[in-house]
Amino acid sequence: MYKVDLQADLKEAAAIEARRNREKERQSRIFNARHRTLGVDVEGLKSQVEQRKLREEAEKRRDEAFDADRVQYDKIAQMLEEEEQQRKKQLNQELLEFRQQKQHPSTRREWDIQDPAVVHKGPPARVSDDDPRCGPSSLQRFAGEDLNGVARQKRLKEQNKRDLEEQRAEREKAQADRKYADTLEDKKRIELDLRALELAGLEDECRRAKAMAIADFNRAQAAEVAEKQRLAQQREQDDNNTEIYNHLTSDILTENPDVAKSLVGPHRMVPYRWKGMTPEQLEAVRRTQKEQCKENQKLRGEQRQWEEEWDHQRHLAARAGMAMEEQEQDFRLQLRKGLDAYNRQLAEAQKANLRYLEKEVYSNAPTAHYHLQFNTSSR
CATH class of the missing domain: 1.20.5 (Single alpha-helices involved in coiled-coils or other helix-helix interfaces)
Structure with missing residues (x-):
């Protein structure tokens, strides 16, 4: 019995030792960076890195273009949202004023049921012997005797007429409110279209001024x-x-x-x-001198004309450049304001998220013992 137990312990120890050796070999292969990366295609990796950089640059340019469009669209959306809020506020204010002036609780049809003083305002239980509220048991009014039928029908018609008039007035008021809201919306849309046309006109004017300056410069050259x-x-x-x-x-x-x-x-x-010297030679000398004087005067005149033309072209180019620079500064200022507002909102959101992570999510900070358990096994 003792020998059998000894053989089992030896087999188990050998198996444990073999597993330990295999684990050490596996760790030596995995944790050795040289053996793990041996045989890698360096040129292929470089080409992949270059392609990834090009792809990232293209995506970055596309994201920048999308960001610029998004900022512009956000500005337009903010403007439209502010105008919609103003319109809703105005409509709510007008509705509240209408309700306060025209729709008192006492003018409602259900006020007789909801009136807390209905008992005090109502008639007594019995007014006279002809009181229609008295039934047959009172021996004052019998079945088939409708003494107040004409008056009752008249009151019913008047009541129906008042109800119809109130419904018609409410329907006309609702139609007027819808028409007023549609008018405000149409005016706002027209205003936005005019503003867009004005911005497009300014952009076209700047483009034309730039093209004219370039054309003048090319003609001068x-x-x-x-x-x-x-x-x-x-x-x-x-x-x-x-x-x-x-x-x-x-x-x-x-x-x-x-x-x-x-x-x-x-x-x-x-x-x-x-x-x-012969007279011809003297005359030739004098003629040559005169021609040289005329040519010099002509060259000086042409040089002066060219200088004036260049000064004029430089003045026009400077004015066009100043106008474009002012417009570009205005656009950059507006863009910077919008970007600052968006950055402030983003910073507040990030701070709120960081506070939430610190207080709610990452409330249990890891200790040094938690980090020591990594890279201890190849599995």
């Missing part, structure tokens, strides 16, 4: 390029004319006066070769 090309062509034509003139006045066709120059120096002349 095109004119400048055309003028530069014209000046280049003029210079080329002058160079060609000069070249033609040089060929015509060269040594081949005319006598070269340079032969009279002395070899001693460029300012010395050979006396027996010098013939002096």
Whole structure:
């Protein structure tokens, strides 16, 4: 009996030891980051990371666009909600005033039943022998004798007439209230449409001013390029004319006066070769000087005109830029106000949620012993 128990203990100890060894091997594989991540496709992971970044940026831009639209829609919704609240408040105020002025409890048809002083106001149990309330047992009025039938029918008709008049008045009042509410709603819708049209007109005006400024700038640049090309062509034509003139006045066709120059120096002349300047040369010199003066005056005039045109274009561009900047500042200010209000509401909601989590949800804070139980097993 003792040997059998010993063999069972040894088998159980061997099984426990084997499980412990397998657990240690499993922990060494799982807790070893190098062995766990060995064989990962780094390039594939990088491409996935890049694709995720691109996707996140696209989603971020889309969320920003949606946020801008949402802010604008929230502003419009707040405006409509405020106007709806004002309209409901006005209608409730008018309804309360109508009830206080026209619908006193004493004017209701059921007031006879609800009147606390009905007993004091009612007739006595018996007025006379002809009292219609007296039955056959009173021996004052017998079956078939309707002595007050005509008066009773008259009172019933008058009562029905009053009831019909009151119902008609109530129906007309309800129709008037509905018509007034529809009129207010139509006016508010028209006002919102006019405001939207005004904003769209301002935006179109800014866009047109920007387009005009850009078009003026492009025209000025095109004119400048055309003028530069014209000046280049003029210079080329002058160079060609000069070249033609040089060929015509060269040594081949005319006598070269340079032969009279002395070899001693460029300012010395050979006396027996010098013939002096011809009248044509003097006239050519004077004509060239006059042409140079005219060309200089023309260039100065064109330069002055270009400077004036550029000053005018810069002034127009500056005015358009100032107008656009003012509108952009106004839009940013309104957007910032709306965003601040939304951030305040969000901060209050987050604070309230944090207080709820701290007081209600996370009331039992974990201790150090709670964190020590993690990463102790591979399971």
